[in-house]
Amino acid sequence: MLFIYFILLINTAILSAFASSVSQYSTNKIKASTILYSSSFDESFWPNMTDTLKTGLLSQRDLLRSVPIDQIPRLGVNLSQLLSPNEYYFDNDSDKLNYTLRLLSVGVRALGIDLVYSLREENWYLQNTNISFFQILSLINQFSQSMTSSINVDFLLILLNFPDNNNKTLTTTTTNSNNITSASYTQKLSDLDNQIIQFFNYTQLFTQNDYNGTWPTLDDFLFNISKKLLFISPTKGIQFNNTIFPYEYIQYLPNNKSSDFICPVNNHTSFHILADNQYDNTTIKNMIYCGYSPLIGNTNLQDVTALLNTSLLWSWKDNEPIDVVTSGHVPLQVKDRDTLEAYACASLQFSNGESWWIVDNCYAKQHILCGKDDSNMWAIGKDSIKFFDVKSDKNTPGESHYGCPTDYSFAVPNTPLKIRSVNIFLTEYTYNKSLDSLTVWIDLNSIIARNCWVIGAADANCPYTKYVSSRSFVAMIVPLASVTAALLATVIFLKVQRLAIQDNRKNWRKIIKATEKNEPGDGVPS
Structure with a gap:
């Protein structure tokens, strides 16, 4: 009994500490990154930062870390x-x-x-x-x-x-x-x-x-x-x-009708800015995939908000990357005897010449996207595998290529220009395979820590563990909390509802005493 209460006490302390740390991090994060506004005017048409957008922007920034700054959108x-x-x-x-x-x-x-x-x-x-x-x-x-x-x-x-x-x-x-x-x-x-x-x-x-x-x-x-x-x-x-x-x-262009406009950009030594006051949701994304940084000059601010919602995330699908907890999924669950779910891996969906990324089940079997070094050369792996089975070490024979051609390895297109080249490749690939659409794994996941998207297959570490390491911590404390809750419920039940043998103990004693009293004594009757 004391052991059970001790476990409950420890569990409560852990949960309290975790909640406190999350709360403190959230508070510090808000102080560090949120601007306080004191506008007297209606802000309903102003754009808003969401958790999904914040996660998506961080993942894009981290994918671009190896790219020269003049080539970054x-x-x-x-x-x-x-x-x-x-x-x-x-x-x-x-x-x-x-x-x-x-x-x-x-x-x-x-x-x-x-x-x-x-x-x-x-x-x-x-x-x-x-x-x-x-x-x-x-x-x-x-x-x-x-x-x-x-x-x-x-x-x-x-x-x-x-x-x-x-x-x-x-x-x-x-x-x-x-x-x-x-x-x-x-x-x-x-x-x-x-x-x-x-x-x-x-x-x-x-x-x-x-x-x-x-x-x-x-x-x-x-x-x-x-x-x-x-x-x-x-x-x-x-x-x-x-x-x-x-x-x-x-390179500063007033619009895409300029005589200097080329898609994709062919000069990789300077910033490429395309300024326009007539952007729409289609043209602005096209300019990003051509390698330009759009400079929005539209005077209708509601249109500006729509343009930002369309183009800030040039990689993820609308409303992605989903948060596995708030979306109703859990980091890891067993649906039945043979089915596991872990929504912490990114796949690329392609259809009609366009592609986008989604958060997918790491246990699903899919082909992988293969890339060659830092070029715009792509291939599709021959083997259909779970994301967890992909290794990040491209130099390990027999473990990393999974059907990729020689000198190719598991890859992710980390710039809009590379996404454009992937779309061109997949257009031809799906045509040759008579496919209407295709979904493949890309080298991006948040397995180690929730909402921390990193390159390096399933064994990649999150560089922000001290901020977002809740996935592993929750995985550890949830079983403990569940077991403790079950034990506590059992103790309470036993206290309130005693077992049948306990309820009848006094009655049995009375019967035994009465029987012993009525039985004849030992020895020869007189």
């Missing part, structure tokens, strides 16, 4: 186009700034900023607004400072455009102004360098001095040199001192 918005004509949507400039922060918090990673200089105020302003460049820098800094952990850190691409550069004029946001000399205009431009440095110093900025002829990978950018911000100006004819990269480092 940076979905962005042109602030001048979104904010300046939309007095219908905003009461004041504070609403506009709060809206911009919301865009950043849901995954926007590029800001297009058209700057004009006000002679009256002697300051740079966002075109057609009263929002100063200083306010924009404050906003960027606020969001940058919120990215404090390895889970939520990312980099922002800030595109500074100067509409007045062609005629070298300085304007005002309130009244007309006279032209001034080119030298004065150039001096005002150079002041931007100093203003940025004074605001951020060099700890967060990636500058021209940091560039050595090749762009760093995302992993190096974020975790080795610990940078978060990169300023580039697509305006031709301007040279900056250090903090702002000039137009030579970027």
Whole structure:
């Protein structure tokens, strides 16, 4: 009895500690990554961050860690186009700034900023607004400072455009102004360098001095040199001192009708930005798969929200990746004697020239997607196997290839361009096999920790175990909790409802005594 109570006490303590740690992590995470808004206007049309979107964005960021930063999709918005004509949507400039922060918090990673200089105020302003460049820098800094952990850190691409550069004029946001000399205009431009440095110093900025002829990978950018911000100006004819990269480092196209538009991009040494104010849900995804980073300029903010919902996750299917707990699944369950379920593995579904990823049952038998090194060459493994049977070591003979051709191994297309190449390959493959659709395993799973999607087959470790290691911990404590609950229920039942032999014990004693009393004594009767 004491043993049972002891087990119950330990179990309760473990559950309490677990709940406390999860609660504390959630609180810290919210403090670190959530911006508080105090807008007085209706925010119903603003985009929202969901747990599914958060998990999907983290998985995409981690897949891109080995990719140079100029080849990484940076979905962005042109602030001048979104904010300046939309007095219908905003009461004041504070609403506009709060809206911009919301865009950043849901995954926007590029800001297009058209700057004009006000002679009256002697300051740079966002075109057609009263929002100063200083306010924009404050906003960027606020969001940058919120990215404090390895889970939520990312980099922002800030595109500074100067509409007045062609005629070298300085304007005002309130009244007309006279032209001034080119030298004065150039001096005002150079002041931007100093203003940025004074605001951020060099700890967060990636500058021209940091560039050595090749762009760093995302992993190096974020975790080795610990940078978060990169300023580039697509305006031709301007040279900056250090903090702002000039137009030579970027391919900036006004729309997909430009004569320079090529799909897919063939220059892998610069950022590729495609700015348009007429994006729809189809064209924006197509541009991402072509290798461009879309810069949204649509003035209908409800359309902007729809575009973000469509394009922020370029890999996962709508409403994926599902959370196995909130979706009704459990990490591991036995449905019957021969069927196991473990929804913690990713498969790629292909149909009609398009593909998307879903969370699938790791015990299902499917073929695997094979890739060759870091190229766009793909194949389908001959063997249909469970995900748990795939090994991550490509150098282990007989255990990793599973029907993949020589020099191919278990793979995942980790960029939109690679997804495009997979779609082209699967279009031909399914045609030759007379298939309408196909589902294959890709090298991505969250087996070790819930919602932590990693490469490396079933034995891959989660780098964020201290944050999201609840899958393994729950797997350990749930059986203990179940057994303890069963034991406790049994004890209570036995206390309340005594066994039949216990209920009849007194009656048996009475009968035995009465029988003994009536029986004749030993010896010879007299």
